[in-house]
Amino acid sequence: MNIKTIPSQNVILQKINQYATYDIVYANRHDMRSPKLLTLITNKARLSIVHYWDSLTKIKGQKETIPYFDSHYSFDKNDRVPYGLHFTTNFYFIDNFSQKPKYEVLFPGTYDHRFPKIKQIIQQLSNQGINVNALLFPKDKNIRKQYASTNTSFPDKITPFPEIVAYSGNTPIILDIHHPNQSGLSFRPFEAIGLKKKLITTNPDIQTYDFYDPNNIFIWTDTTLSVPDSFFSTPYTEIPLTIQQKYTLENWVHSVLTIKSNSL
Structure with missing residues (x-):
């Protein structure tokens, strides 16, 4: 494990242990979590959902996390068939505004x-x-x-x-x-x-x-x-x-x- 991820793992562990169970757990960048932490998180959830923000061929370690979760989503259509993932697009959460443009x-x-x-x-x-x-x-x-x-x-x-x-x-x-x-x-x-x-x-x-x-x-x-x-x-x-x-x-x-x- 990358030692830089240990503080993050500890913070997540403290948060997840605040409750005995969860109705839904939603996860992303799960490839940075240890198998032990993923097991703990998903075992506490009645429904665990994972979202792959990058294609499975781009980020190493993502494919190995598939078995931990109940429902799987990816923004890449090419990951649907080979890995059995649901397709969903990205989204926006900003509204239109314009000032004087600096660049075209x-x-x-x-x-x-x-x-x-x-x-x-x-x-x-x-x-x-x-x-x-x-x-x-x-x-x-x-x-x-x-x-x-x-x-x-x-x-x-x-x-x-x-x-x-x-x-x-x-x-x-x-x-x-x-x-x-x-x-x-x-x-x-x-x-x-x-x-x-x-x-x-x-x-x-x-x-x-x-x-x-x-x-x-x-x-x-x-x-x-x-x-x-x-x-x-x-x-x-x-x-x-x-x-x-x-x-x-x-x-x-x-x-x-x-x-x-x-x-x-």
Whole structure:
């Protein structure tokens, strides 16, 4: 076990032992919990639910946690059949707001193996005359010096979520770069729904979702050289209210937790 997870394990142990039993236990990042702790938690629950926020091929140790839980959810469609998981999307819990935009296109995230693709897209958009920026937190401080750029910012610490929302809220278009081994949509497309922003994404699976509108969403492929000017000049197209509500946090909680609890 990673010794850094021990304080977290102890805190969870103290919390879970406050009650003898639980109607529902919902878990995520369970791959960071010891088998002993997972056994204790799920044995106390009348119904245990686990949610895989990353594909099972991306994060090691997730597949081994499947037997501990009664009900399993994943945001990645590719995990449904081989592992018998229920599919559920991510969600948004922020509302639309806009101030004076600082950038036309923004990618907020962390520095990882996607950086070459991010750098390529940022450069191509910049060549189009688009004011674009990537806000990337690097674990290695040397990254800031190595890849210093006018189109890429490397903050000294992880940007708090409210600040990320503020950046995205002040940007007409959000950039989404998916992980190559995942088909599931990250939170970025759903934040775009809540904020009513356009989206540029590298995830082609977004075409299969009911909120997909080519006026709002541009899919960047390996052969893309530029984004049509019309994508930047046309306004955001409102999607039906029923579809907006479908992807709210409230509806997500209802579909994952409330319905399951009725069967207890």
